[in-house]
Amino acid sequence: MTLTLQDAPVVAPESVLDQLRAAVGARNVVTGASELAPRLVEDRGLFRGTASAEIRPGTTEEVAACLRICTSAGVPVVPQGGNTGLVGGGVPYGGVILTTGRLNQVRDIDPINATMTVEAGCILAQVQAEADRIGKLFPLSLASEGSCQIGGNLATNAGGTAVLRYGNTRDLVLGLEVALPDGQILRDLNGLRKNNTGYDLKNLFIGAEGTLGVITAAVIKLFPKTVSRATALVACGGPHHALALYDRLRTRHGDILSTFEYLERLGLEMSLAHSPGTSDPMAQAYPAYALVELATSDSEADIGPRLEAVLADALEAEEILDAVIGASESQRDALWAMRENMSEAQKSYxxxxxxxxxxxxxxxxxxxxxxxxxxxxxxxxxxxxxxxxxxxxxxxxxxxxxxxxxxxxxxxxxxxxxxxxxxxxxxxxxxxxxxxGVGLAKRGELRRYRDPVALQLMQQIKDALDPHGLMNPGKVL
Structure with missing residues (x-):
């Protein structure tokens, strides 16, 4: 569907585009229809928008300069990272798109403080690899990690498969650098675990979907690298049995339980049909399944027997019907693939x-x-x-x-x-x-279900930071 808001889309005047060219370089202001086309539609193709140009700043200062120019001219700005969102939050309605792909440097790694300072355009998989290179773990993991950017993860407060143990993206951030709509730069790239010096400003921007400013860099937390894991696909009679198994695992092994993913038979069949060379690891079909994983950084720990023991107890308690434990890295990866291929597989049905x-x-x-x-x-x-x-x-x-x-x-x-x-x-x-996130797709739901006082406070924050409503207009609020 075409993205439509109440007002006609704003077209950026050529004079504004000239100013933007002066700020970031002519080759970094893209106006050609064929080059713009992929940036005008969201990942699932549900929303399509319009824009006068794509702006590609390469530094925080250039981002700030672009925002200052656009705010002065009344031109809307839609920040966009890897464009992997699913609620239309990055689809433009006039104005310009500001992409962060050139902000792709790892500025600092501090193994002792267990932090990394990364720019917003770093691909999530790149961040994971940098952490792994120094024997650490950055636990945020998503199906789109090969193309999504950390700035977009921050802007949407992404979740993923490791929230159970490590929390959402919000929980993985210590400090931010943000270019504000008026061209000021909030420089709050601290690596402190404790910092009670007034309001926690970073949390205004994490999850705000680019409606308050553009996140340009972040200090993120690193964790001990996983060196041992035990993975199982567990069959059960339905969600209540799965919940009983989850409670058992959480009680017995909450310190090392990193994953508990649920899927039903139809989803498993879709995933298997979509992935040539794969097969059902169990001899018969079951109503529902849980993909569970224990993981530890202790190289001396043998956690396979611990998982086997708790599953044996669950089987005796009739909480589960069957289980397959990955005996090798390739088998564990094959079990994970059944879950990770789900979303793509559904498209064929x-x-x-x-x-x-x-x-x-x-x-x-x-x-x-x-x-x-x-x-x-x-x-x-x-x-x-x-x-x-x-x-x-x-x-x-x-x-x-x-x-x-x-x-x-x-x-x-x-x-x-x-x-x-x-x-x-x-x-x-x-x-x-x-x-x-909320984006465009769920704005009506926000108004229907959210507390009116909460909505009022959100609007007041929006008005204070972006009084002209130029940052990603029409999204969230």
Missing amino acids: GASIKHDVAVPVAQVADFLTEAVAAVRAHVPNLRPCPFGHFGDGNIHFNLTRPVDMSDADFLGEYDALNRIVHDIVVKMGGSFSAEH
């Missing part, structure tokens, strides 16, 4: 309506049971394909169209299915956006 929701961990099983029944009552033969980060309460509640229904007819149920799912989520004390 027709239109899907996707929900990125979170509920308290204790409510995850009840949510899945109630939500599946509710959506099937509304669209018979609909194919639910829930999966995700069971251990932190974040489920990607994806709904694939019925086999006998057209894509268009199914997508016509988008609003109704959203209301069904999100009403259940909020009733259970949950969130309609767990790790993907």
